[in-house]
Amino acid sequence: MIASESLATLQAVVDEGSLDAAARTLHITPSAVSQRLKALEQRLGRVLLVRSKPARPTEAGVVLLRLARQQALLEREALAELGLDERRGVEVSLAINADSLATWILPPLVRAAERAGLLLDIVRDDQDDTAARLAAGSVMAALTSEATPVPGCRSVLLGRMTYRAAATPEFARRWFPDGVSAASLAGAPVIDFDRRDDLQTRFVRSITRAAISPPRHRIPGAADFADAVRAGLGWAMLLDHQLAAPGPELVEIAPEKPLSIPLYWQQWDLRSSALDAIADEVRAAAAEALS
Numbered sequence: 001m002i003a004s005e006s007l008a009t010l011q012a013v014v015d016e017g018s019l020d021a022a023a024r025t026l027h028i029t030p031s032a033v034s035q036r037l038k039a040l041e042q043r044l045g046r047v048l049l050v051r052s053k054p055a056r057p058t059e060a061g062v063v064l065l066r067l068a069r070q071q072a073l074l075e076r077e078a079l080a081e082l083g084l085d086e087r088r089g090v091e092v093s094l095a096i097n098a099d100s101l102a103t104w105i106l107p108p109l110v111r112a113a114e115r116a117g118l119l120l121d122i123v124r125d126d127q128d129d130t131a132a133r134l135a136a137g138s139v140m141a142a143l144t145s146e147a148t149p150v151p152g153c154r155s156v157l158l159g160r161m162t163y164r165a166a167a168t169p170e171f172a173r174r175w176f177p178d179g180v181s182a183a184s185l186a187g188a189p190v191i192d193f194d195r196r197d198d199l200q201t202r203f204v205r206s207i208t209r210a211a212i213s214p215p216r217h218r219i220p221g222a223a224d225f226a227d228a229v230r231a232g233l234g235w236a237m238l239l240d241h242q243l244a245a246p247g248p249e250l251v252e253i254a255p256e257k258p259l260s261i262p263l264y265w266q267q268w269d270l271r272s273s274a275l276d277a278i279a280d281e282v283r284a285a286a287a288e289a290l291s
Helices: 004-016 019-026 030-044 059-082 098-103 106-116 130-135 169-175 182-187 199-208 222-230 240-244 273-289
Strands: 090-096 118-124 141-144 153-167 190-192 216-218 236-239 259-268
Touching: 004 019, 004 030, 004 059, 019 030, 030 059, 059 090, 059 273, 090 098, 090 130, 090 273, 098 118, 098 222, 106 118, 106 273, 118 273, 130 141, 130 259, 141 273, 153 169, 153 199, 153 240, 153 273, 182 199, 190 199, 190 222, 190 236, 199 236, 199 259, 222 236, 236 240, 259 273
Parallel strands: 090 118, 090 141, 190 216
Antiparallel strands: 141 259, 153 236, 153 259
């Protein structure tokens, strides 16, 4: 058996970033933190922590970190059910992509939080990268484009988000007078969410079958991103509700080429009333919001 205090110590070091900070959180000395970690590593025959700044778990440490968080969640739920937990709500950490946060997923998360008495800790990340946070044990569930379940998790297809290449009519007339082509896409300014956003690049490749390098703006905010397109800064992939939102008119520059991205809900594969409450609400909302 692995002592719960050893797991809690590992989690505290990773969450706080250092042995000293973990010691303050656990109300013990840094020496005691170090001794607990050393004893756990010796017992398992594995190095669990890279003593960097901030401290980070090794591959073996990630496995135990996930166990620590799962154990803490189930313990909080059990104490809450018994009426012995004086803290307010069970904290649940989730990784959600920016477009879902800006559109459809907040209402079901709010309903789940109110229904089950949860405290939400939401990390915003690209849908292609949220599963990595789940694999690292830093979140309990994730909205992701990855179908294959992360080890120790289960995966359910929610639906698809459909993106369309959009721009203002003036921008389209200036940069695409003869329609979308490799040459026009190479010259027209494009807007990316950030350096990891490849939706626009995927669209370009679907048209050109080649890698081209158009001028790029980067606007890291879901609402600001759409506003930048409406302002005529460049073209970008937008969701239907963004195209139909009040404001300056937007047009599709290639109506025959929408881009459809599947979304999966992945969560720890354990019986948790908190995670199940969230999953129920998210699945129901996705059935209406996603294609």
